[in-house]
Amino acid sequence: MSAHADDRRWVGDAVATLHREAARSADTHLLHMRFAGFPGIDFYFKDEAAHPSGSLKHRLARSLFLYALCNGRLREGQAVVDASSGSTAISEAWFARLLGLPFTAVMPEGTSPGKIEALRALGAHCVLTPPGECTQARARSIAADGACFLDQFGLAERATDWRGNNNIAESILGQLESEAHPQPAWIVCGAGTGGTSATLGRYLRYRGLQTQLCVAEPADMVFADAWRRRDRDACSRADSVIEGIGRRCVEPSFQFDVVDEVIEVDDAASIAAMLLLEQRLGVRHGGSSGTNLVACLELATRMREAGTEGSIVTLLCDRGERYAGTLYDADWRAARGLDVAPWQQALTDALAAGTLVVPDAAN
Template identity: 55%
Template sequence: MSKPASPSASRPADADRRAWTAAAIARIEADFNRSADTHLIPMRLPGYADIDVYLKDESSHPTGSLKHRLARSLFLYALSNGWLRDGRPVIEASSGSTAVSEAHFARLLGLPFIAVMPRDTSPEKIAAIEFHGGRCHLIEHARDLNSESERLARETGGHFMDQFTYAERATDWRANNNIAESIFKQMALEPHPVPTWIVCSAGTGGTSATLGRYVRYSRHDTRVLCADPEHSVFFEHYERNLAGTASAAPTPCGGSRIEGIGRPRVEPSFIPSCIDAMIKVPDALALAAMRWVSAALGRRVGGSTGTNFVGVLAVAERMRAAGRSGSIVSILCDSGARYAHSYYSADWYAARGIETEHSDALITAAGEGAALPTLPWAGTPNTPG
């Protein structure tokens, strides 16, 4: 039987590991230091003269989406916890954008990266992951993403990043240029510098948690609305949380058609108490809003941005009905360039039976000031109009 290594014998390996971790963190911080912040774009809504709307354009990150912030935070969190090792793969369960961003940071550190994702993920996202040096491991059912990621991590000796568990805790929600701090800095010189509402959507729940925590920590009166897509359990879970029945499992669903947001199960990073209200958005309406925003900006955006924008219209209508002026900030999550084969393809809509004409008319009218159809809404008792 071999003797256990003495403490002095283990020091060089430990020192090498700590040196590699320190160098890895320095590379990520240098990458951040040479990257600019994202733009805050004012957007005029003709029917809401006293309400200013802004879109935080997260598509301008180096990897093209809001998930760049999350990936950076997840890597720094994993490194600081001692979970990453030189030469060992990083594995993530992702439908695309998080994997694109994590592939970027893995390549920055010289680590192999494997994205476990549904087989029907858009080819544009698969190509983007591969462009950044990642490998795509495609599976049939979204419900198996985590178990397959855990299996790969065991077999390869790698680390499963697990965005859906760690998103809400990996981000420094008090500062460090998180998305909330960035929004408030950029709003400082606007007519209504403290937004009445910030509207986001939930994939992991990390962004809604960061926004909700930051506005409370900074003692702002801003409210956070989370817009949930049609095939997702978050809205039902939030309703049950308000009613004190959150222990009951939400009705299972097949998984969201709006890539990057919505989930078939409640994820650990979704914290209902961090948000003030939720709205349930039909996919047809979300995608009509996506097309409306794309036309207004002169460039394509993704479906999650459309989902958010339906939430913007809903809170703008509530503010107007209450006679309130103010500002609303939402998130432009990613570019529509990633969805040429889906949201910008007539065949995709036909195959899924999603109508477009009626929804386009509703969103156009809402942008000009007409009320949206009544959508499911849930809010805390003190949620304002």
């Protein structure tokens, strides 16, 4: 048998392996909550942290590997590399191990230690870049030596099957079919690569639904301003401690026209909401889940004030254990001037009164 035939056989086996994995872990729980201050509004939390690799990025990583395999870019024994803020890399490392491939994660040096530990436990090699160095450029330079560059930031929106195939949008709507409000008023997600918002927004239009899509983003990052001005060249110099969402430059996968609203959230608010989720759910999730919750409460406030009933769906993006030494550490927060107490009170009040009010300390 020729080397080409051997390679095609391995690719076919690899694709079959990914399909079997998808069948085993295709869906995650959709958690339902109601709050006294928002009568007639149902909140749903899609627990993407329940995936085997611990985050929403499990779906994306599988899609990126399938895309590389089916485009002939990934071969048996080939090294794999990608740039990431951590969670995508963990999911990619998980799939690389499943396929028996070496994996390198290129990440900013400020990435949470918990993520680095998780990557090394999966057998990944970690390359940490200093401030100012582009992680994607470093990943491309590594790929120049023969590795397959998965390129989540460039390929996320095209690698994902947005028409269905149990993507996250189809999963959410299927789980809502028997609920009081099966067609949500809003779906809320964060913006990192832009792939999740692209998938959700496209699928809503594909199904002919009136559900609106809101992107929740750390304050002063690029996507909110870029979306409002439809400016793909927009940049930001801001930083956020909320890993995985918020970018300094507009990534290729951002699709402006499928997004209906962008809500910016202060880092302290995101962390306070993250802590509130822990109290309500008994499980820790990451900071971006808190960002999503704050945006949900702002939208719910608008709905209540307009006398509108319905449902709001958002995502629990990754496991909170990855941030035990950062976002969940009070001393770490204090060293960075992040006072979450005013926001904790504001969020608790919002659940009871139905109105999210920005605390004076945040103005």
